[in-house]
Amino acid sequence: MDYIDLHTHSTASDGTFAPAEVFALAAELRLSAVALTDHDTVAGLEEFLAAAKDHPECEAVPGVELACMLYMREIHILGLFINCRSAVLTEFLEKCRIERAKRNRDIFLKLHFLGYDLDLSMPEFGGKELDAIGRPHFARALRAHYDGFTTSQMVFDKLLGHNRPAWVPRKLPSPAEAIAAIHAAGGVAVWAHPVSRDTTERAYLTRACRKLAAQGLDGIEAYYSLFSANETALVTEAAARYGLALSGGSDFHGENSANVVLGFGAGGLRVPEQLLYGLKEKLIQRRTEA
């Protein structure tokens, strides 16, 4: 059986592997497809697709991960098979990055008042702009410059996580806007990690699936690094009920989530290649409707 990984991050957002390195690793692991899905940016896609040129055995899927707000919770929607030059998507991402920059500026301020002085020129921020960094960069910088943080998770639990002292909310678009931007870019929209972290309840899953399916959601991530077999079964059942295609990926971030391996997740993850065909069927439906 062949396997794929449709959820990964590179140095274009909060991963530690360059886009070309993500592709090279996927090819080395003999995955038959890999998607690059950086947060709020398509900046890594050109390099990613170029790296795939001489590797027909491994399909490179251009993607993006968009954060949105639904029923008072942050959820993430992946765009897969997107055209990264789409004007509508470009404008949408520009707005996301403006809000991200504002949020990041406030995180620096909050940390300062808490006694942690960080600045963007520190090497842990990778020479990136204020609108391109994420909380994992803050976690790295705090670990490097202050004692007492052995893991990134510890920094999130103590400072950066939801409602912790350095938590700053970010103005997020609605899922309808995110889905529309993905469709305008010729892609399919997939709800990422629908039952991980804050969103573990079955009731939320059902309610959100109904709403998102009505708004044009195409797929849902049923295979994910943090999912148990029960969670995969729960999501698969919801997908069948709402006519959604299944997707799956590791959410690879390189050293920023050291326990997650490309294609294998935290150990037991294997995403069957067949899922790609279901997503491509959705893609063909979308493109013939358009």
Ligand code: AMP
């Ligand atoms: P941001 O997009 O800047 O708000 O940062 C969110 C990112 O931080 C996610 O994409 C994950 O990579 C990471 N993250 C979120 N929550 C945690 C957590 N509890 N522990 C470790 N990493 C996390």
Ligand code: MN
């Ligand atoms: Mn991330």
Ligand code: MN
């Ligand atoms: Mn996510």
Ligand code: MN
């Ligand atoms: Mn992700």
